[in-house]
Amino acid sequence: MKKLVITGYREKNTAVLFEDGKETEIRVIEEEGSILNNIYVGRVNKVVPNINSAFVEISKGIICYLPINEEHVIFLNRKNTDKVCQGDIVLVQVVKDAIKTKRPMVTCKLNISGKYVAISFDNKGIIGVSKKITDSRRIAELKTLLKEYATDEYGFIVRTEAEHADNKDICDEALKLVNEFEDIVRISSMRPAFTLIKKGGNSVDDMVSSMKLRKEDEVITDIPEIYEALSDKEYTVSLYQDTMISLKTLYNIEKIINDALSKYVWLKRGGYLVIEQTEALTVIDVNTGKYDGKDKDREDTFLKINMEAAEEVERQLRLRNISGIVVVDFINMKDDNTKILTDELCAQLKKDIVKCKYVDYTKLGLVEITRQKIRRSLIEYFTKNS
Incomplete structure (x- = not known):
């Protein structure tokens, strides 16, 4: 069961997700400033062929x-569509907010998500299905169901929630997304550069939707505006109004966030992680900690600590929203146990709703992981300069 607690912390509306009583995600709700998922009429200011990229202005400054290297570009000011040129007016969607010194990233592969499906300008005529749906019969049924809605202009990605959903609800949503997509393309052709065509959506709705809550799950908040925004959802939403003890105190939110900002994470077996986030990458060091170093069952102890660390590494990546390149230095073991460890780590990384990939176990005994960058990390929100 999941419980999502939304409350104020350091002048920011903050959400903490608990799964079976354990905190697994911390999100700061962007009230203003985030342009993630917004769709704009943009103008190409500069093309840089040697890095196969362009710089597009979506609003003044x-x-x-x-x-x-994208084939799916919607040009709004000319019919010749062989390549992107300076001065072109194109329809783009923001896929990454500005992170540290990096500019926001946009794509021409527009994507609009619903609860069960997402319509994508990248998947022309193609029906993709979430890898978390494994029933081959249901996969075939879903593809057949949506085939009539896909065209040479767009396709669909079936989301995990569709697996047990009513087919009529899925079709109704697909048709709604088709109409919305076609309206966006039509309207944008009549708008000047720097026009915001579609806002990314209500930040609270987007955030909660990404948590994939079900009917048995619960949201509890002490912020009336957020309660009102979520009150019509299928899961339980409660407004906390106890004046004797604050919601933040009841769920120990301050300690949870402070622990998630600490570089040290203790493991149950006495080992611990040291997490160092830098501009270029994140390094996680696994240490034996309170292990006494005796030779008896030493290898077995190392394996147990590493297996526990693999689970905790995945949880910390989600909790802190660490992204980019991650290097993990596990405790050295024999080759057979290393294989057991990497299999466990890969299984843990599959839990992440953000794209997270095991890359390699290097000759130096370091594990390389990459995690997709979408939002700022937790430490960026709560450092002194944030």
């Missing part, structure tokens, strides 16, 4: 990075 807001210049974004656009990879131009």
Whole structure:
């Protein structure tokens, strides 16, 4: 069961997700400033062929990075569509907010998500299905169901929630997304550069939707505006109004966030992690800690600590929203146990709703992981300069 607690912390509306009583995600709700998922009429200011990219201005002074190895570009000012040129007016969507010194990133592969499906300009005529849906019969049924809605202009990605959903609800949503997509393309052709065509959505709705809550799950908040925004959902939403003890205190929110900002994480077996986030990458060191170093069952102890660390590494990546390159230095073991460890780590990484990939176990005994960058990390929100 999941419980989502939303309350104020350090002048920021903050959400903490508990799964079976354990905190697994911390989100700061962007009230203003985030342009993630917004769709704009943008103008190409500069093309840089040697890095296969362009810089697109979406609003006065807001210049974004656009990879131009994309085939699916919606040009709004000319019919010749062989390549992106300076001065082109194009329809783009923000896929990454500005992170540290990096510009926002945009794409021409528009994507609009619903609860069960997402319509994608990248998947022309293709029906993709979430890898978390494993029933082959249901996969075939879903593809057949949506085939009539896909065209040469767009396709669909079936989300995990569709697996047990009513087919009519899925079709109704697909048709709604088709109409919305076609309206966006039509309206944008009549708008000047720097026009915001579609806002990314209500930040609270987007955040809660990404948590994949079900009917048996619960949201509890002491913020009336958030309660009102979520009150019509299928899961339980409660407004906390106890004046004797604050919601933040009841769920120990301050300690949870402070622990997630600490570089040290203790493990149950006495080992601990040291997490160092830098501009270039994140390094996680696994240490034996309170292990006494005796030779008896030493290898077995190392394996147990590493297996526990693998689970905790995945949880910390989600909790802190660490992204980019991650290097983990596990305790050295024999080759057979190393294989057991990497299998466990890969299984743990599959839990992440953000794209997270095991890359390699290097000759130096370091594990390389990459995690997709979407939002700022937790430490960026709560450092003194944030």
